[in-house]
Structures are given as structure tokens and as C-alpha cells.
Amino acid sequence: MREALAVTEDGVRLTEEQRRRRRSLSIAIALVLAALVVIFYVVTIVKLGGNVASRSF
Amino acid sequence: MASVDITTSIEPVHAGEAISLAAPADYFALLKPRVMSLVVFTALTGMVLAPGGIHPVIGFVALLAIAVGAGASGALNMWYDADIDARMARTRERPVPAGRVAPGEALAFGLILSAGSVVVLGLFTNWVAAALLAFTIFFYVVIYTMWLKRRTPQNIVIGGAAGALPPVVAWAAVTGGVSVEPLVLVLIIFLWTPPHFWALALFRSEDYARAGVPMLPNVAGAAATKRQIVLYSVLLAVAGLLPAVLGFSSVWYGIGAAVLGLGVVLDARWVLRMRDDDLKMAPARRLFGSSILYLFLIFALLLIDRAALAVGLIG
Numbered sequence A: 001m002r003e004a005l006a007v008t009e010d011g012v013r014l015t016e017e018q019r020r021r022r023r024s025l026s027i028a029i030a031l032v033l034a035a036l037v038v039i040f041y042v043v044t045i046v047k048l049g050g051n052v053a054s055r056s057f
Numbered sequence B: 001m002a003s004v005d006i007t008t009s010i011e012p013v014h015a016g017e018a019i020s021l022a023a024p025a026d027y028f029a030l031l032k033p034r035v036m037s038l039v040v041f042t043a044l045t046g047m048v049l050a051p052g053g054i055h056p057v058i059g060f061v062a063l064l065a066i067a068v069g070a071g072a073s074g075a076l077n078m079w080y081d082a083d084i085d086a087r088m089a090r091t092r093e094r095p096v097p098a099g100r101v102a103p104g105e106a107l108a109f110g111l112i113l114s115a116g117s118v119v120v121l122g123l124f125t126n127w128v129a130a131a132l133l134a135f136t137i138f139f140y141v142v143i144y145t146m147w148l149k150r151r152t153p154q155n156i157v158i159g160g161a162a163g164a165l166p167p168v169v170a171w172a173a174v175t176g177g178v179s180v181e182p183l184v185l186v187l188i189i190f191l192w193t194p195p196h197f198w199a200l201a202l203f204r205s206e207d208y209a210r211a212g213v214p215m216l217p218n219v220a221g222a223a224a225t226k227r228q229i230v231l232y233s234v235l236l237a238v239a240g241l242l243p244a245v246l247g248f249s250s251v252w253y254g255i256g257a258a259v260l261g262l263g264v265v266l267d268a269r270w271v272l273r274m275r276d277d278d279l280k281m282a283p284a285r286r287l288f289g290s291s292i293l294y295l296f297l298i299f300a301l302l303l304i305d306r307a308a309l310a311v312g313l314i315g
Helices: A016-048 B025-031 B031-048 B056-080 B081-087 B103-124 B127-146 B155-164 B166-175 B180-203 B205-211 B216-220 B220-239 B242-246 B253-273 B283-308
Strands: A004-010 A011-013
Touching: A004 B031, A016 B025, B025 B103, B031 B056, B031 B166, B031 B180, B031 B216, B031 B283, B056 B081, B056 B103, B056 B127, B056 B166, B081 B205, B103 B127, B127 B155, B127 B166, B155 B166, B155 B180, B180 B205, B180 B220, B180 B242, B180 B253, B180 B283, B205 B216, B205 B242, B216 B220, B220 B253, B220 B283, B242 B253, B253 B283
Parallel strands: none
Antiparallel strands: A004 A011
16 A cells, blocks of 8 residues: 655655655665766776876877 | 745655665576576587687686676566566566566666677677577567467477577587587477476466466466476487487496486386475476486586597596
């Protein structure tokens, strides 16, 4: 059963527990995105190999 | 100029469909983490056994992509099977039937992770491995979950091929191709799947009956299922010896695999001797647990054997 949301004239009001869950989900998404950035960067460096600056185009 | 009264009646907004109230742990649960850990371990074995080697960073990311691909399959399975999961005691607390994650959220999560893991594996290793991962996801979600699971008692036998593929995906990530060795690993997992899941189906037969899933005990009866469990356990024990027989593992591995195989066959024999009025079904529960241990130990043996060969401990 989906939990109810308190909808008022000013918009949706979340309970403390709902607010906590949303915050932790946002943090988790941010961490995953940061990890992806690191992974893509490191793999790019690995795949480029060494002596990148002195290679010809 | 007349003033306009812009009072409107506000319809209740069903914001529950627009706002996710799930916690990170709920999304993580969608990935079936315990299945993922076995996928990672079997894939790691395929990667280590593959000739040529792979840069550790690339290897790590490839394993991560395979794990995420497997998790995505799990999420899509939980999306599709939410209706029967809700009817089974074993699965009704999963995120979708319990209402913590909306079905659409699980579907989007699964689709995005599927596409992402396949693309990442293709870009970072090669497109053969990516194609195999895509096929694995397709097989599990479409062939097993959507087609076979609700239609035939051979569902987990055929569908088990999906769970068996991670070693060959990891092998292809290293070599760009497929060979006999990873197919032997696939065979081992493929033959392991029926005794493992039929042991579960025996002591959960009421649950599966409630959900209308045609597991073998519900369709063919407990006696036929027990005989099939023994048959597959014997085949599994034999298949476990193949790496030594074919020469890509040592005789020491062969000895260890023989001992482990004997253990599984003995456990299967206890299941065969289970009485019809045994409601607790302890032998079936034991086989379910010991089969997980078997798979873990067989692949651990392969890794230890390869490491020992590499450092010259064994010839």
C-alpha cells in the first residue's frame, strides 16, 4: 500500500520520516554520480596509457 | 475593468505517483544483492581464468558493470513479478509489493541500469562482452521472468542459463571471445540451478501454489522432484570435475571438487529419503543452503588453484 502524502493549499507537506528518506536518497544519488565521474576519469587515464603529451595527433 | 476572481477548485494531487518516498536501501534491495554477490564471484573466476589478463582497474569496472547488469535484471524481475511476489510469504516484503517503491520506479531503475551497464562494459572492454551481458539480461527478464516462469515447471532449468552466464561475460571482457573453459563454468552453474531451486520449491510449495507459479513440486509432485534433484546433483558433481579433466585446473582442484560433489549428492540423497509427512523438510532446507556453499567453494577452489599454479606452488 503506497503511503499517503499530506496535500495542502501550499503544496505537499512531508512528514519528518518522509523528509529523511528523500534526503538520504538524494545523497545516495549524488554519491553514485560522483563515483561514476571518478570511474570514468580513472578508466580514461588507464586507457590513454602513458606519454600522452608527446604523442602525435 | 471588472476584477476576475481566479478561485479554482484544487483537485487532490496524487503526488505519491510523482514523488519517490523510497529510501536508498529499498532501491538497493531491488537489485537482489545476495544474487549479485554470487554473480560477482562467478564472474571474477571467469576473469581470473581467462588467458592474457586485464588491467586491474578495467577488470574491477567490468565486474562492477556485470554486477549492475545482474542487479538490473533483478529489479526488472521485481517489477514484473510484483503481483505474484505480493501473494508469497517469502517475497511480499520486497520493495514493490510492500509499496515502498512504485512499479514505474522499479521499471525505470532496471531499464536505465541495464542500458548503462551494457554500454559501460562495451566502452571499457569490448562489444562481445557487452552483447553477452545484454543477452544475459534479456534472457533473465524476457525469456525466464516474462515467459517461462508462469508457464512451465522447467522454468528454472531453462531460465537458469541466465544466472550461469556471468563467467563467460567476464571471460569475454578479457579475451574478446568465448572458449570451452568458461562454458564449463556455465555448465556447472546451469546444473546447480535445478537442485538449488527445487529444494526451495519443496519447502515453499504452498507459497508457490498460492502465487500460481508452476514449480515442479506443485506440478509433478514431491516424489518426482526429489528424483530430479538427485539426478541433477549427480550431473553437477560430474561437471564439477571437468576443469581438472580438461586440464585447465590441477588434480588438486579435481580432488576438492570430488569431495564437494559427493557432499551435494549425499545431501540430495537425504532429500530423496524425506518422508511425505515431513512438514519441516529439514533436508530440503539444508540442501538449499549447502548448494549455495557448494557453488561458492567450487569457484573459490578454481581461484585458489589458479593462484597456486601462478606462484608455482603446484605444477
